[in-house]
Amino acid sequence: MVIVTGSSSGIGEATARLFDELGAHVVVNSSSSRQAGIDVASSLSGGLYVQADVSDATQSAALVEETIERFGRLVVLVNNAGFTQVIPHHDLDAVSDDLFRKILEVNVIGPFRLTKLALPHLRRDGGGSVVNVSSIAGVRPTGSCIPYATSKAALNHLTQLLANVSGPEVRVSAVAPGLVRNPWTDDWGPIHDAMETLAPLGRSGTPAEIASVIVDLSESSYLTGQVVLVDGGMSLR
Numbered sequence: 001m002v003i004v005t006g007s008s009s010g011i012g013e014a015t016a017r018l019f020d021e022l023g024a025h026v027v028v029n030s031s032s033s034r035q036a037g038i039d040v041a042s043s044l045s046g047g048l049y050v051q052a053d054v055s056d057a058t059q060s061a062a063l064v065e066e067t068i069e070r071f072g073r074l075v076v077l078v079n080n081a082g083f084t085q086v087i088p089h090h091d092l093d094a095v096s097d098d099l100f101r102k103i104l105e106v107n108v109i110g111p112f113r114l115t116k117l118a119l120p121h122l123r124r125d126g127g128g129s130v131v132n133v134s135s136i137a138g139v140r141p142t143g144s145c146i147p148y149a150t151s152k153a154a155l156n157h158l159t160q161l162l163a164n165v166s167g168p169e170v171r172v173s174a175v176a177p178g179l180v181r182n183p184w185t186d187d188w189g190p191i192h193d194a195m196e197t198l199a200p201l202g203r204s205g206t207p208a209e210i211a212s213v214i215v216d217l218s219e220s221s222y223l224t225g226q227v228v229l230v231d232g233g234m235s236l237r
Contacts, residue, residue, distance in 0.1 A: 001071040003027045006081030008037035010182035014207035020044040054110030064117045074121040076218045079111035080133040087145035100147040107151035127169035129218045134176040163225030171224035178231025180205045200233030
C-alpha cells in the first residue's frame, strides 16, 4: 500500500507504475490533473486515484483517510508533488512573497504534514518508509528559481530531522534528481543537450531511473536520513 503524490505524470507516474509492477496497491494523486491521474490509476492492477492538493491540510488528511479506508494500511509514502516557476536567479524582483510562500507550502509544509498524518499508519505491522523527492537544487546553487532551490534544501534537512524521530519503525530518506526529461522539462532542449558535456554520464535522466531509486530507498531496511543524489554525476563538477 503506497501513496505517491504528484503521480499523474513524470517521476511520480513512473514510481507508481514500478510499485504496481512489484505487486503493491498504489494511490495515485494530483492536485489538478484529474483525468490524467484517473487514467494512470485505472491502468494499474491495484490503483486508486485521489485528488488532493498537498498544500491543503483538509485535502491531505482526506488523502490518507481514503487510502486507509480502501486498503486498510499504509506501507510507503512518496512525497513527490512539487511546484515551481522558472525565474532567473538574478531576477529577485520577479519573486513575489505569494510565489515564495506557495512553493514552500507545496514543497516543504506539504511533505511534513503528510508524513505526520501517515506516521501512525506507517508504524503498524513492523513499520514502513517515507521517500521525499528533492532535487540537486537543494544541495547546489542551481534550479528553476531561488524559492524552489530553497524549498528543496529545506526538504533535505526535514528528511534528516524526520528520520531522527521516526525510527525504529519508520525510515525517512530522499532522492535528489538532477535534470530529468519529463513533461515539465520537455521544451528545455538546449539544457538537455548541454548535459552531454556537463554530466559525467553525458545525458539527462529519465523518470524510470529516478523511480527505481525511490523504490530501492523505500525497501532499504538499514538506511534512513539519507539524501541520495541521482544526477548522472553532475554534483561531481
